[in-house]
Amino acid sequence: MNIFAVSGNSVSRIMLRSSLGEEAEVVLFDSAEKCLEKLGESLPDLIVSFADLPGMDAHAFCHALKETIAWQDIPFVLLTADGSLGARLKAHETGVDDCIVVPYAIEELRHRIRALGRHLEKRKLVTNIASDAEALTSALLSSIDEYATLVKFLRTLNSAMDNNDVARSIHDLLACYYLTGTLLISTGDSETVSSADGIGLPKDFSVMHHLRNMDRIFEFQQRCIFNFPCTSLLIHNMPTDQAELCGRLRDHLAIAIESADKKVEALHLGRQHAHVQGNLAELLVDIRKTVNTYVDQQNATRYQGSKTVGDLLQQLNASFTSLGLSETLEEELHEMIQAAAYKLLALTDNPENSTHALEELERRLQELLEPETVAINPASQPTEQMPSANNSSIEIW
């Protein structure tokens, strides 16, 4: 323990040193002014002062100590010849921590100072514990804040529509962590390098390509590179002077960049899927047109065929009159030609022909593109009533 002892009397100073010197380092002063001057250089654990001092008296001395933040916690013991209640109360009002009446008993002085010393130790311990708790709380709050930032990033990433949105989210995250970095995003159809300032320079491309050959996570001085299949992130200013913070940020960034990598991959697959869907949609339109055209052609062919056969039969009936055939012979010829005509027309009415197959194909494609709707094929509903070979309206008689 270090004690500053103040007395204007040399005998008193010698006795204080003799009484307390065995258990403490005692520095003697003959005035309050000199003691205050020394306090500017070093602080004691305790101050013992006689009440009767030359110059500034002990009460003013104590008051000056208690009014100064750097000194107010130093215990102050007053030695006074005035043991009256009023004097003791005044001393305590001034801020004196203990008051001993002179002449004092040496052992009592030692005991009281030891007691103050124990109290001081406990107070220092509590102060240290409070300081540690404050530091721990601060670290915890910082950690919570970091996690909140990461969660916010993941939410923003979830709504990213393209690689630019992903890059912007990453750089915003870095800004929240007071970091700067260069980001490479590479998919089959594009490659970009960016920083918080914007699109990267050609040299940034070459640097990032070189770094992609390194480990998944690679550190060098204040730089740290994270490499994933579609993304690479180079951090320029990791806080390597703060080991715990650096470790936490490294973990957060690993999660962030891996999530961003998956998002980039998903966006790329989505684009590919949309491209294929687009092609399928165009193909469907073409198939539909082809089917419609084919069906129309088939219907036209069937109609023309029926009409041609009908005309032929009419012409034959008309020619029978000039041939002078018998009725029986006319009927035989008529039935023979009619049967042949039916067979001919039946060729175009085959229910297993390619028209039906194409219509089925169209229906399946439609379901693939729009599973909730069922395609209504305009070709399946005749736009005009075309005569069919099975239709008995073909008048042949």
Added chain:
Amino acid sequence: MSTLQLVYVSEANPDLANEEIIEILKASQEKNHAQKISGLLLYQDHHFMQLIEGEESAVLTLFDRIAEDKRHRNVVVVGRFAAESPSMPTWAMAYFSPENPEGNGKKHHFVMSREDLLELCESFPIDIGALFWEAINGIYPTSIDHPPH
């Protein structure tokens, strides 16, 4: 309040053991504090020299009791002074023996060292300081008329 400062010398009984001497020193400290008497007690070479100071009647009452104590003899007052306030803020003791000539030692932790006592002699009022300085150097006055240096 005026203070009476009384200095006396005496000789310890030859058969007084060191432990008894220490007990004398301890007991005197308790009693004197209760009476608000301060002072200094020196023991060396079987001699006591003691400064008693405080309110006059209390000092004289104490001295009468000390003079009657059988553990020492040839009690002689060698100094009597009036002062505005006591010189000593407490009751202190210095004990020097052949085994412990410097007076230091944690065993007797309430006892002053020779070095502190010499320094004290220089700070005391000159008459009192001279008496104790001579005693430390083995010169014990035999009466109050012993001239101070």
